[in-house]
Amino acid sequence: MKIHIYTDIHVMFGQGALAWMDVLLAAGHDVEYIDLGAFGDGPLPDVGACDVNLLVVGIQACRRFIAHGLPAHGRKVLWMFDPLTRNDASSHRYKAEVFDALAPQLHALAGMDQAVVDYSREHVPNLHACLIPYMVAARHVRQPVPDADRLVDAVWLGGDQGRRREAAALFEAGGVNARFVWQHMWGRARDHLRQHSRIHLSIHADPHHTYFDQFRAFEAWAAGCAVVAEHSDDITALGIQPGLHLATAPLEQLPALCRNLLADEPRRRAMVEAGQDLLRREFSPERWRAEMLGLIERAAGW
Numbered sequence: 434m435k436i437h438i439y440t441d442i443h444v445m446f447g448q449g450a451l452a453w454m455d456v457l458l459a460a461g462h463d464v465e466y467i468d469l470g471a472f473g474d475g476p477l478p479d480v481g482a483c484d485v486n487l488l489v490v491g492i493q494a495c496r497r498f499i500a501h502g503l504p505a506h507g508r509k510v511l512w513m514f515d516p517l518t519r520n521d522a523s524s525h526r527y528k529a530e531v532f533d534a535l536a537p538q539l540h541a542l543a544g545m546d547q548a549v550v551d552y553s554r555e556h557v558p559n560l561h562a563c564l565i566p567y568m569v570a571a572r573h574v575r576q577p578v579p580d581a582d583r584l585v586d587a588v589w590l591g592g593d594q595g596r597r598r599e600a601a602a603l604f605e606a607g608g609v610n611a612r613f614v615w616q617h618m619w620g621r622a623r624d625h626l627r628q629h630s631r632i633h634l635s636i637h638a639d640p641h642h643t644y645f646d647q648f649r650a651f652e653a654w655a656a657g658c659a660v661v662a663e664h665s666d667d668i669t670a671l672g673i674q675p676g677l678h679l680a681t682a683p684l685e686q687l688p689a690l691c692r693n694l695l696a697d698e699p700r701r702r703a704m705v706e707a708g709q710d711l712l713r714r715e716f717s718p719e720r721w722r723a724e725m726l727g728l729i730e731r732a733a734g735w
């Protein structure tokens with residue numbers, strides 16, 4: 434088959450997109466990678482015909498698809514790793530609105546977790562949906578740097594929401610050297626900061642729709658950084674064990690938890706090793722190869 438893989442922020446989603454590319458090329462397909470550019474707008478570039486378009490994109494690109502149309506040729510498959518909810522109290526509600534508008538034009542969906550798959554099956558029952566989580570290729574899993582070479586005790590990288598500002602104030606009051614990065618930081622700068630931080634924080638945008646942020650946590654493990662997260666109901670469903678792979682606590686207890694971990698470098702190192710082992714076993718492209726190829730072939734009508 435001729436397959437076009439689209440992404441809109443290569444320095445953010447590129448590793449995931451290229452994981453698909455490796456698997457599809459190894460299976461003998463003709464694959465072209467198309468970077469739409471961060472926060473681009475307007476009609477999509479004319480890149481010719483194909484059998485399947487695989488969309489590895491964020492919500493901004495989905496809005497662009499709604500406004501200007503999806504690729505003109507071929508079947509459309511979306512890999513969705515944004516959370517979906519119709520709870521009006523949740524800050525994630527708008528993502529479901531975008532997905533709901535785009536879904537009738539899709540031919541298949543890969544959901545990052547079972548909640549995304551279940552949402553699609555409930556609200557868009559005619560759309561084929563299956564579980565394919567975020568994946569990290571083995572070449573991106575790095576040997577952790579020595580603790581003495583780390584520059585920051587704890588780091589948050591992500592959206593600027595009120596609840597996360599509250600978290601930043603809690604860490605400051607708790608005397609933890611935590612760096613909260615609100616502006617976009619992608620590519621080498623982001624990877625360097627993760628690699629040289631002792632703890633990567635995972636904090637929910639709101640308490641109304643909590644989910645485990647695979648995208649950030651898996652890349653933190655790959656960079657050799659320990660993960661501290663608020664509890665999410667879907668953590669154990671992914672085979673992730675609190676206490677072994679990461680540490681969890683309610684928001685108000687996270688600064689104290691981090692202080693304890695910062696004083697226990699062997700425990701942080703063991704958590705990173707366990708997390709990286711889990712990536713290699715359960716969240717590699719090789720592990721999900723059959724599901725990836727099966728989804729593309731089903732979408733194409735094979």
